[in-house]
Amino acid sequence: MGILCDINLLFQETNMNFLLLLGICILAGTVGARIFQRLKIPQVVGYIVIGLIIGETGLKIISATTIEFLRPFTYFALGIIGFIIGGELKTDLFRKFGKQFFAMVIGEGIGAFLIVTPFAALFIWFMTRNFALSIAISIVIGAISSATDPASTIQVLWEYKTRGLLTTAVMAIVALDDALALTLYAFATNMADIFIGNSSISISHSIFHFLYELLGAAALGIIFGYILKKAFRYLNEHDKMLPFSIGLILVTIGLSNVFNLDIILSSMFFGITTVNLIPKRSEETFDLVKKFAPPIYVLFFVFVGARLQLSHLTLMIIIIAAIYLAGRSFGKIIGAYIGAKISGAPDNVKKYSGLCLFTQGGVAVGLSIMAGRKFSPEIADIIITVITATTLVVQLIGPSFVKYALKEAGEIGLNLTEEELIACYKVGDVMDTNPPIIRTNAVLGDILKTFSKNDYFAYPVADSENMLAGFITFQEVKHILTTSGLDMLLLAHDIMNPIRDIATPQTPLKEAFEQMKQTNANFICVVENTQSRKLAGFLELNKVNMKIAEELITRKKKAEGIA
Amino acid sequence: MKKNISHYLEKKNILFLEASSKKEALLELIGALAQNPNITDKKALEDGIWQREKLMSTGIGLGLAVPHVRIKTVTEPIIAVGVSRKGITDYKSLDDSPVKIIIMIAAGEKQHALYITLLSAVTSILKEIRLREKILSSGSTEEIYVTLTES
Known part of the structure; x- marks a missing residue:
């Protein structure tokens, strides 16, 4: 342990050593991914496991302070992921499948919320006999359960070169359900406030906050999309196109932070605007950004693993986490199925999309931390630990479900280029x-x-x-x-x-x-x-x-x- | 074309064969060819010749045989001529007649076009009965050389 402490100090003391740390994380993450790939498990799980080993839960080579210091890298990765997801969402796709996407997002999000909330409430009430507390906690974690992690889900789609309706639907759902999660969270925290008698913030304020986040992100993304379009007149070469696009993504991320907007949403709007304004010319830009991104993803997922802290696990929290996991998975499968059925989606989408929506990440953890700041330590601790523990589980098993679903739907390998084939x-x-x-x-x-x-x-x-x-x-x-x-x-x-x-x-x-x-x-x-x-x-x-x-x-x- | 043959045939590579069997006759000619610097590996030449004969006899009838080989260990095409007045009966020619004139051609692996041209030239010359008879009645290798190269 002495050596490990020394290593930790080595990484914390000077900026130079952050570079060493970043290098080690990228290398170790890549090796981890390769090992998992050999075991036929999606690479993203490998990155997270390496993060777990070197992070707070494992060897503690990277401390929470270090990760906090490296948070900008996480933002950078989220921005890039958002931008690329946006690039997949052309308006004609919404014209064609908009109703289906909308029904499925509502179905899977509300499905998870409606199943997690009552079961968790029942159990917490049974344990604590405190009605208000049980409702407050369960309604908040229920709302958070609706969020899906676009990053790791989409990583799996890219790794296995998938193409088809299920792929399109999953991509759109994971991109859009952040907005639903934010809405449900706003509703849930207000309800929780009412139950625990802490109604200092009104529902209208929450709705305003949600609209601010959504419209703010849209405005920011649209503005930068237009800027990129204008700039494209003067940028023809790769060595200018890539740095300018990355620069705009970074500015979008930076301004999202300044205005307290969701990074994924604003960079996603940036991507959506770009792909729809200049569909042909932006293809190359998205390709370049995709090629540039892998080291940043590796860091992002290694940090996701490293950040997970499971020190507060009690039996009660483990059971709440189990209820949350079961309820959320079941809710998403049923909800996505109902949404797909109502909107007349084909069988593959009905049958398999729920299985692709288990992962949860940044948005869920972020909302749990926000809730932690809002409520008393008693409630905050339970919410944060449940979300952290379940994030760990779904990040480890979720990607394999995504792979399974796409394999069953026959969409793996349909998006290969000639070289890849x-x-x-x-x-x-x-x-x-x-x-x-x-x-x-x-x-x-x-x-x-x-x-x-x-x-x-x-x-x-x-x-x-x-x-x-x-x-x-x-x-x-x-x-x-x-x-x-x-x-x-x-x-x-x-x-x-x-x-x-x-x-x-x-x-x-x-x-x-x-x-x-x-x-x-x-x-x-x-x-x-x-x-x-x-x-x-x-x-x-x-x-x-x-x-x-x-x-x-x-x-x-x-x-x-x-x- | 005659010029071509003279370019690849030397008088010392023309033999009156003592052998009475196909094997001995071919060995005599291989031995003669192997004396030339064009042939860098006698064993490879011998193997090549036998392998080809195994696939199908090179006795093409009219008392003629044209054993030939194209292998890596030949630097330049080379021709040897063997004349057997009594004839080699076990050659298994197409028309079952005893073989009296054997023309052995060896060429390098990459000399495909030249090899084909030489084979074609030799067979077309020897299909003339007058020339075959002249060769068989020759008293010296010099005479055979002149017949083949200047006729």
Whole structure:
């Protein structure tokens, strides 16, 4: 522990060491994510677990003070996430699915609120026999339970390259339910005030506060969207586009803090305005920001884990947390289902969207802290610890539910680019397993017959046991056609080229492509394994490219078909 | 084309074969070729020749055989000629006639076009009965060389 204390001091003393800390967090987070990815668990869980290990709950390498000091990084990440989510929300999407999104957000949010509140109240009343206290606590945590964490949910969508109606619906719901959570929270704290006899703040004040947050965030986002649009006239190069966009995101975050606005909401409005004002030109900007963002996300999620403090856990709090978790999950599933059904959403959306809404993060924790400041320590402690403990649980299990739901809905991998699709494949997945083979003892007539019947650029030459001997292209045949008298003298064996490159079915397709590029070939012979020369297949570049193009179109159609 | 053959054929690579079997005859010619700097690996040449014969006999009929090979260990195309007056009966030619003239051609792996051209040139010359008879009645390798290169 002595060493750990020293490390903690090392990080706290000078600004220089913050850089060291940031570096370690990013590196450790990335390693953690890789390990979890291998276990087929979404990467975001890996970041959070690393945070838990080095944070307040674990080794305490990062203290609460340090995290507080690094809060701007968290804001930065939230701003970027908000901006990118906004970029996914085009107005035609709302025109098409607006009713559905609205019904589902109301359904899942109110669903969680209506189930968590009475059950938690019943239990707390049973334990404390204090009606006012039980209502106050449960109505506040009920309201908070409606919030979903867009950050980790969307991370999972991005990691698994999902596309389709469920993906679109989940993205919109997690983006929009912050607003619902803020509304419910305003209502809930007022009700709680009434019950515990602390009605210094009126309902109208709360409503005003909610409207201020929502409209303020919208105004800020819209203004910066217009600024970015104007600036785009003068910014054409990547090295200017990216810094200017990031600069505007930072200013949006900074001003949100100055005016006490929700960072995700205002940067989301910034993203929405941008994507709808300049849909084509902003595509590149969103791509650039997405590429720039990963280290910031890693830090953000590592800090989420590091910040979680579970020192105040009592049996009562554990049971409230369990009721909260069960009620919230059930409420979200049922609520989202009802919302989807009323709005006529397709089956996949009805069945699976609730499962994608378990994560909770910044907004929930933030609201619990706000509630903590508002109420007496007795109530505050319970609210903050319940939300912290449940955030930990849902952040660890939520992403896996998102993955499961999207897998069941068949939307994983439908948003791959050509490069990403190539990276997914092995040679065995796309090779021609039954290519026309020219036998080593084939005479000229047979060779010409093979060429005339098929449309390959090259043909593998193999003996009767299918052992690969070489290949023949049209180039070799062309030479023979200009000579005479060789019909009975030449066999495939005489004119074939020796093997240059070979691959096995297990070779990654990307590697085979690079091999072909290096040797300037547009095909590669595939053998069973590196020790054997037994022909397993044949891979011709233009045929594979066609297969990949077809697959991309199929996936797109599938996503659109689902949509 | 005659110029081409003379470019790849040397008098010392023309032999009157003593051998009476296909194997011995081909070994004699391989031995002759292996003396040339163009052939860097005799074993590879021998393996190449046998492998090709295994696939199909290079005896193309009319008493002619054209064993040929294209392998890495040949630097420049080279030709050897073997004449057997009594004929080699176990060559398994297309027309089952004994082989009396064997022309062995070895070329490098990347000399595909030249290799095909040489094969074509040699077979078209020897399909002429007059030239075949002239070669078989020659008393010296010099005469055979002249027939093949200047006829």
